[in-house]
Amino acid sequence: MVPINDADRDDVLGANRRFYDAFESQNIDAMSEIWEHSDRVVCNHPGWARLRGWPAVAASWFAIFQSGQRLQFVLTDEDAVVIGDAAWVTIDENLIDGNVQGTVSAVNIFTRVDEAWKLVAHLGTSVMPTAGLGT
Amino acid sequence: MVPINDADRDDVLGANRRFYDAFESQNIDAMSEIWEHSDRVVCNHPGWARLRGWPAVAASWFAIFQSGQRLQFVLTDEDAVVIGDAAWVTIDENLIDGNVQGTVSAVNIFTRVDEAWKLVAHLGTSVMPTAGLGT
Numbered sequence: 001m002v003p004i005n006d007a008d009r010d011d012v013l014g015a016n017r018r019f020y021d022a023f024e025s026q027n028i029d030a031m032s033e034i035w036e037h038s039d040r041v042v043c044n045h046p047g048w049a050r051l052r053g054w055p056a057v058a059a060s061w062f063a064i065f066q067s068g069q070r071l072q073f074v075l076t077d078e079d080a081v082v083i084g085d086a087a088w089v090t091i092d093e094n095l096i097d098g099n100v101q102g103t104v105s106a107v108n109i110f111t112r113v114d115e116a117w118k119l120v121a122h123l124g125t126s127v128m129p130t131a132g133l134g135t
Numbered sequence: 136m137v138p139i140n141d142a143d144r145d146d147v148l149g150a151n152r153r154f155y156d157a158f159e160s161q162n163i164d165a166m167s168e169i170w171e172h173s174d175r176v177v178c179n180h181p182g183w184a185r186l187r188g189w190p191a192v193a194a195s196w197f198a199i200f201q202s203g204q205r206l207q208f209v210l211t212d213e214d215a216v217v218i219g220d221a222a223w224v225t226i227d228e229n230l231i232d233g234n235v236q237g238t239v240s241a242v243n244i245f246t247r248v249d250e251a252w253k254l255v256a257h258l259g260t261s262v263m264p265t266a267g268l269g270t
Binding site: 042046047048049050052079081083087088090103105106109111120121123125127128 | 175177179181182183184185187212214216218219220221222223225227238240241242244246255256258259260261262263
């Protein structure tokens with residue numbers, strides 16, 4: 001494995017944090033800024049079929065933000081791996097909204113383009129805290 | 136974006152296929168061979184909490200293979216992106232076992248070490264084919 005570059009790792013974690021800030025604040029411009037606008041982006045909201053390409057992914061964020069349901073998270077078990085111009089963050093999104101509770105375990109993949117880390121894949125899956133082995 | 140290197144992409148898709156071959160055949164040695172044996176590997180089986188590190192991930196495959204439930208898949212909507220020595224495959228695992236049906240939407244992240252692509256992250260989420268927008 002290559003040595004960890006802490007500056008790169010911090011940059012990726014910053015981009016990841018901006019993703020959740022945009023999500024929580026329902027800021028569609030900020031959400032648009034964080035994603036790469038390309039055909040290769042993918043997004044799996046928990047339980048949804050995969051969305052491919054920026055138009056479909058953007059439409060999903062519009063729909064979520066317009067639904068009126070405001071989600072807030074406590075983010076835990078965060079880790080980032082950087083390999084050259086690719087990186088991914090694994091994280092647990094612990095929902096604390098009054099009506100919606102639970103944990104979504106997610107992976108967010110970023111690529112570096114012109115010094116900026118852009119989100120190219122988000123996949124979240126609802127998990128039961130006590131499910132599985134080793135938990 | 137950098138140009139797509141078809142040879143790299145084919146290599147990644149080959150490694151991804153070996154992952155599912157090992158899964159279907161319940162071959163623990165082949166499954167062990169495909170994964171990077173490191174602390175940074177992560178695995179989310181659908182509905183399970185995240186497992187971190189090769190020992191926990193390996194234990195989960197032992198448990199799954201010893202459960203006696205043999206899973207078979209039809210793999211669809213496959214795509215691979217390669218960025219330097221990192222790559223990821225997005226894919227739908229359509230279960231065709233008699234007792235277990237449904238679709239798991241997955242992302243598999245690989246890194247190239249000494250010319251071999253090793254799996255470092257697998258995250259699968261159960262999806263309803265009609266759920267979400269744009270489906």
